Amino acid sequence: MKEDFDIYGDVTIFDTTYRTNKYNLICAPIVGVNSHWKNVMFGCAFIADEKIETFEWVLSTFKKSVGGSEPASIFTDQDLAMSVAIQKVFPHSRHRLCIWHLIKNAVSRFGALKRDTTFKDAFNKCLTGCVTEEEFEHCWTIMITTYKLENNRWFKRLYSLKEKWCTALSKDFFSAGILSSQRSESANNVVGFKANKNTSLTDFFKIFKQTVTRWRNNEFDADFKCSNSKPTSNLPFYGMIKHAAEVYTQTIFRYFETEFEFSIGCVTNLQYQTQGYFFYEVKLENNEASKQKVTFNMADSSIACSCKNFEEVGWLCYHCIQMLQQHSITKIPDRYIIMRWTKYAKAHVWRRRDEESANERIPIKYIPWRQIMVRKGYNLILKCQQHLETKNLIESEFKKLDILADEIRNGLEKEEQDAASQEAESMQQKNTTPTTETEEQIPTVMDPERENTKGRSKRIKGHFEKGKQGNKKKTKAMTAKGDTREFGTITPIQNPKLF
Ligand SMILES: [Zn+2]
Structure with a gap:
């Protein structure tokens, strides 16, 4: 966390x-x-x-x-x-x-x-x-x-x-x-x-x-999807849209894609220019409300828009995209790609984990063996899958192997346990401190007392709930769906504590 x-x-x-x-x-x-x-x-x-x-x-x-x-x-x-x-x-x-x-x-x-x-x-x-x-x-x-x-x-x-x-x-x-x-x-x-x-x-x-x-599993799945597939788009994969697909996660790519699509419908008006700075007014065709002021600096490709989309959400707005395109810039300038929205947001964590697992001697030792065995097993299954006899054979042999492996493992683990308890016993004999003292040090954790927080017992239904449930008596299912959440019951929404 x-x-x-x-x-x-x-x-x-x-x-x-x-x-x-x-x-x-x-x-x-x-x-x-x-x-x-x-x-x-x-x-x-x-x-x-x-x-x-x-x-x-x-x-x-x-x-x-x-x-x-x-x-x-x-x-x-x-x-x-x-x-x-x-x-x-x-x-x-x-x-x-x-x-x-x-x-x-x-x-x-x-x-x-x-x-x-x-x-x-x-x-x-x-x-x-x-x-x-x-x-x-x-x-x-x-x-x-x-x-x-x-x-x-x-x-x-x-x-x-x-x-x-x-x-x-x-x-x-x-x-x-x-x-x-x-x-x-x-x-x-x-x-x-x-x-x-x-x-x-x-x-x-x-x-x-x-x-x-x-x-975390959802995040892992999404990371996997991002690193193994490219987002689809109706737009041709050139210039900034191609670059966005390379760097952003698929969710953020969609937001960027929407901005990009709007940029196509923009009309621009150069107000003035001085020393490599260009001052534009950019708006969607026939839409005065969308009009914004964009400043572009030729020297370092920096751009700013009065809608402040980038400052607020972290990706460029259609006004900026349009102006960058007009200046033949085909990649999103680095400063406008914030790490937290990219596929690489967690790259340093992955790298460190790889290093850590490389340092762990035992797991790495098993990986090549496991991969070889998986391949061998898979080939055998492919070989057996067409005939009932071979299928039965592989299933019954797998069962036998499973039982045999358990027996061997249990035997070995028991031996290890016996050796460990013998070692502990000899340590105990050497140690003069009575063991009961350590046991006594474990504190007993009591349950907390019930708190009397405000707005709990007399629950007033909020507008949305009334709309949904009417005056009907709540059934068990309704209670489960309506007002309980992962972290407990939600407090009264009419509770005037907001301010
Ligand atoms: Zn803008």
């Missing part, structure tokens, strides 16, 4: 919405995004309350465990105490609110406007639909005056926190693109093993390990 944090820790999600029911502790997984845009686990904390000191303790313990580095962006489901703790522990990180939690919380505040689709569109536009600050301010003012929300405390508070959620105001800090609600939602819906009210801490540890193993 420390290794993963080193590579992917630039964006970290700290989610405190889960409860392990038996003790009612808050279970807070600390999650990131890997090069395939899938979840990666950095750690997990159990906390009894949501006080500033508690968050401070968790974050500083986590910081210490990962060697003191700070994420560029840290996403949380709530503001109040968390923001104070983050400022203290991660002073250089940008604190942001998970847009998924924000939308859930917002819906419960809409009142009568909940059914007004025009209002909801206007609200969503303010959240994620604006590109510039001016556009956001304009849209926000119109929404507030149209729906007479000038004196609404919740909307006032939301506005005061705009830098923590508005996508138009968050472009200077890298966020790996997770500000979109879809990504955030997927991070919050890692449904797998269902924790229930009898889940103990040891049970939980198993769930945690299973989750990490599953995520």
